[in-house]
Amino acid sequence: MASAMPLPAATLTITEVAERTGLSRDTLRYYEKAGLIDAVGRSASGRRRYAAADLDWIDFALRLRDTGMSIADMQRFAELRRGGDSTTAERLAMLREHRAALTRRIRDLEANGRALDDKIDHYEGLLEDS
């Protein structure tokens, strides 16, 4: 059955991608419209057909999002990606900066976690005395 087709056999519909990523179909379309996901391949009738490369990029973009990168910055990164090899250094710089911010964020969260633990200890003490 394998033959020379325009699309590389295994592509997913928007609903399948939504299920795999946890994003809604609307959000997938919104991301694409925003230039955050490169234009996805279409079937003859104009329906989105997500390829493996699309899924890899979406997964990575979600890591950026989940670590607090704004849509605007993700757009910037996606734009650099479309710019090809000449933008590698700039993309690396963005990632390094984002990584550093993430490290600081984790450190702050851990400090706040310790303060929370103290407060929890305090409340536990109150309950024992009652």
Next chain:
Amino acid sequence: MASAMPLPAATLTITEVAERTGLSRDTLRYYEKAGLIDAVGRSASGRRRYAAADLDWIDFALRLRDTGMSIADMQRFAELRRGGDSTTAERLAMLREHRAALTRRIRDLEANGRALDDKIDHYEGLLEDS
């Protein structure tokens, strides 16, 4: 000059609290209006006078906020506080749950951080070969 005044000597104006906490004056008023900060003492002419206890609570509320607690949940916690000792167990339960969520969040961020590191390594490899 020390005398028997209704307010315990050392109180701060809204601008001073804004400077100390990094919140804007508008945000401090918004939090109070939302019931997130208990009604703050007022001067004879109706101006807010923040006492030490107010500052302590604001500091703690900011830790809740910075660790991702919603305004709605912070309102709930503040309401329990106003409910007095009988709400201690419920407040403790909220804090424990929030702490558990924070632990999960930190774990996820660390995993994403490792993925970011891998991506950064990849980009560094690309740059060396050029």
Next chain:
DNA sequence: GTTTGCGGTGGAGTGCACTCCAACTTCTAG
């Protein structure tokens, strides 16, 4: 072939957490 339903588009609407504004009062410095 028609019903059911998935997918497309453009654009409007939502929820959250602020942020700004207008109109007014009060405090402080000169």
Next chain:
DNA sequence: CTAGAAGTTGGAGTGCACTCCACCGCAAAC
């Protein structure tokens, strides 16, 4: 006493990241 800075309130406006809607075309199942 007066100018200007700082404070008050209620309510409107903002930015972000979605989320929903109406209406249309195409597809798949019966």
